[in-house]
Amino acid sequence: MVGWGKRLAARLGPRLGVRARSVLIAVGGVSVALLIGGTGLLWALRNNLEQSADAVAQQRAAEVVTQLVEEGLPRTSTALAARPSNTQFVQVLDPSGQIVAYSSTLVAERPLSTQRPAAGRDSTAEVDIDNLGEGGEWRVVATGVSTGGGTSVVLVAVPIRVQRETVQTVAVFLLGVTPLLLLGVAGSVWLLVGRALRSVERIRTQVAAIDAQRLTERVAVPPTRDEIAALASTMNVMLDGLQVSHRSQRAFVSDASHELRSPLATLTTAAELAVGADEVTRDRLLGTINAELARMRGLVDNLMTLARADAQDLLPNRADVDLDDLVHDEARRLRATSARRLELSVVPVRVWADQPRLAQALRNLVDNAERHARTTVRLSLAVEAGEAVLRVDNDGPVIEPADRERVFERFVRLDDSRSRDAGGSGLGLAIARTALRTQSGDVVVADAPDGWCRFELRLPPAPPAEPAQAAVVSSSSPAAGTSVGTPAGAGTPVERTPINRE
Template identity: 40%
Template sequence: MAERRSRSLRTRITAASTLVVAAALVLGALAFYGILSVSIRDATLSAAETRAEQLAARIDAEGPAVVTELDDDVAQVLDEGGRVAAASEEADSGDLPDIDGAPVIAYDDEAMVVVREDLDEGGTLLLAVSVEDDQSTLATVALLLAVAVVAVVALVAAITWWVVGRALRPVERIRAEVDDISADRLDRRIAVPASGDEIAALAGTMNRMLDRLDAAAPAQRRFISDASHELRSPLATIRQHAELAQLHPDATSVGDLAGVVHDEGLRMQELVDALLLLTRLDESPVIRQEAIDLDDLAFAEITRLRAAGAVVDGSGIHAARVRGDVRLVGRLVRNLADNAARHARSAVAIGVLESDGQVLLTVDDDGPGVPAAERERIFERFVRLDEGRARDAGGSGLGLAIARAIAEAEGGSVGVEDSPLGGARFTVVLPAAP
C-alpha cells in the first residue's frame, strides 16, 4: 500500500510537471508561430510593394506596354474606368481583384496576395505575389514545432519521473525503516543522510520521535506496573482480613473488618481519583478560569494541618490572586501541604507573595530534604524516596506528580530546593491575575 502511494505521488508530480511544461511549450510555440507568420507576411507585402513601386515608375516613364513584357510577374494595369488596359503574360487568365494587402486569395490555382499602386498618368497597377513559399515555410516550422514540443514534453516527463523517483527514494527508505520498527524494537534508529537537506531533517525528526517513544514506553510500563501494585495492595489487605474472618469468625469482629475495608477502600478511591485527574490533565488543558485568592487557600490548608496537630507558620502569606480552576489550584496547595506535613519533623511553613506579575507559593518543612539528584525524579508518577516508601509514612507517589501537572496546566511551574528550615522548599510560580 505504501509503495503504491509512493508511486502515485511520483505519478502525480510527474503528470503535473509535464502538464505545466507542455502548456508553456504549446503557448510558446503558438506565440512563435504567430509572430513568425506575421513577420513573413509583412516581409512579403513589403517586397511586393517595393516591386510595384518600381513597375509603376517604369509604366509612368514608358507606358502600360511595359507590363506586357513581364514574364514572371503577375501584373495588370487598369484604366481610370477600372478596365484592364494591359496585363503580363501570367495575368492573362483573369482580372486581379483590387484588394490591396487583403487576405490571401487563390489566383490560377495559386495562393497570392495583391498590392496596388496608383499611376501618375491615371489608372492603377495591380501586382500579385505568390505566398506559397511562405506557406510551405510556415508548414515546415509548424511541423518542427509540433515535433519539438512532443519531444521536449516526453523528455521532461522522463527526467521528472527519474528525478522525483530519485528524490523520493530516501523517503521510501525512511518509510520502510519506520514501518519495520515495532513496539519491542523502539531502540532502532533511522540512518540520517549526510545531505543536510529536508530529507535529513525528516530523518532527524523521526529519530527524535522514536527517542520520545523509546523513553515513554518504559515509563508507561512502569506506570502501569506501579498502578497495578498500588491497587493490588489494598485489595490484598481486604481479601486477607475477609479470609481471616471466614476462618475465625469468633476472633474477628464486624467492626474491625468494616474498618479495614473502609480504610483500604478510601486508599483505592484516592488512588483512582488521582489517576483520573492526571489523565484529564494529560488529555486537555484547563478550561475553567476564575479569580482565585491564593492566600485564602493557603490559610485553609494551615487551619486543616493545625487541626491535625501540625505546627504550621503562616506569617509569610500575603494577599495574592491568580486565575485558574479553583479546585485544581486548591488540590495543588493541598498536595504540597500534605507532603510537607508528612516529611516534617516538627514544623511546616507556607508563604504566598506576589511580585512582578507572578505569584510565588512556598511550602517549607524541616524534614530530611530532597537530595539534588532526586529533585526532578520526585515529580514522576509513583516515585517515592526510600525515606517515604513505608505505607504509613508516604502516599501513593502521585501527589507531587499531580502538583506539577496542575501548575503546568495553569501556566506555571513547580520546583524544589533547600529550605531555610533545613528540609525541602517547594516553590510554585503562577501568573498573577490582572
C-alpha cells in the same frame, strides 16, 4: 488539459500508485504547455513571414510610386518591362482602372486586385491568383498616387506559398516531436519519482520492522538534506517519542501495580482473618479494611487524573479564584490535623484558574511539606512581577539540585522518604505540577534564603487585576484552636512570631 489530467488521476487514484499519477499529471501539464506554446509559435511565425512579404511588396510599391511621380508613366512602364520577375509582379492602373504599365505579360490583361486606395494611402489583401506560377496564395499591396488626370494605383504582388509551406513544415515537425517529448517526460518522471519512492519504501520497511521489542532502532537518514532526509529525521523523532512513551507507560503500569499490590494484600489478609475472628478482632480488622480502601480509592483517583492529563482531556474550567482564601483553608486544615507549627504570611491575590484543581494542587504541596517537615511549615503568598507567587516551605531535608525535576515524576520517592507510610504513593507532586501547567502556571523546587526546603508556585493574575486589600498574617497553634491576625497595609504582610505547639 491539466484539469482533465487531474480529474483522470483522481478517478484512477485507487488503481494507480503515486508514480503513475505523477507521470499522468506531468504528461498532462507538458501537453498543455506544448499545445499553447506550439500554437503561439506557429501564429507568430506565420505573422512574421507574412509581414516580411508585405514589407518587400510595400518597398517595391514605394519605388514604383517615386519613379512614376518623378519620371512619368512612359519611363516607368519601360523600366518595369526591363525588370521582369517571377516572384514579384507590378501593375500601374490609370484613374479609370485600366492597366497602363506592368512588369510581366502575365499580368497585362487583368488587375491583380480590386483595391483602389486614395492618393497617399495603401492597403494589403490576400488574393488567390492561379496563373502566375506560384500557386494561388499572393499578397497584393495597393498604393494610391496622384497624377495629372486623377488617382492612379500601383499594385505589387508577392507570393506567400513558401511562407505557408514553412509554417506547415514547422507544424508537422512539432506534431512529430511532441510524442517523443511526452515519452521523454513520462520516462524521466517515472524514473525520478521511482528513485524518490525507493527511499520512502526503504524508510517504510525500516519503520515496519520496528516493534515494541526493537524501539531502540532508528531509520537511516540519507545525507541529501532534502525532503526524504527530513522525513527520515521526523520518523526518528517520532520513534524517540514512542520509545520514551513506551518506557514511561511500562514504568507507570509497573509502579501502579506495585502500589496497588500492598493494599490488596492487606485487604485479602484482613478479610481472611475477619471470617473466623471474634467481634473485637473483627472491628479492628474492619477499621484496617476501611483505611486500605480509602488508600486505594485515593490512588485510583490520582491515576485517573494523570491518565486524563496524558490524554489531554484535563481541560481547566477557569474563573476568578481568591488564592488567599484557599491558602487560609489549607492553613486551618493543617492546624486541625497536624502537630507541625505553622507560619503564615498572606496578601489577598486573585488568580485566573480552575478552583478545584488549584485546591488539589495546593493540598498536595502542603501535605508534602507537612510530611517532611521536622517542626515547622511556612506558607507565604505575594505578588511579584504581575504573578501570584506562593511559597510552601518546611524545615525538613532540602532537595538536591539533581533531584529537583525528578521529584515531580510519578511514583518517585527520594531516598530519605522511601517509607510508604510516610512518603505516600509518589503521585502528589506530579498531580500538582500537571494541574498547574494546564492553567498556565507551574511549580518548581527553589532555594529558600534560610536553607529550608521550598516549593514555589506561580500563577497568572485574574483579568482585570483588582487592587490588593489589607493583608492578614496569622499564626496559631492547633492546641489554641484560634488564629491571630492583624490587618496591614495593602500587599504588606505583618510579621508574627509563631506560637510553638510544643
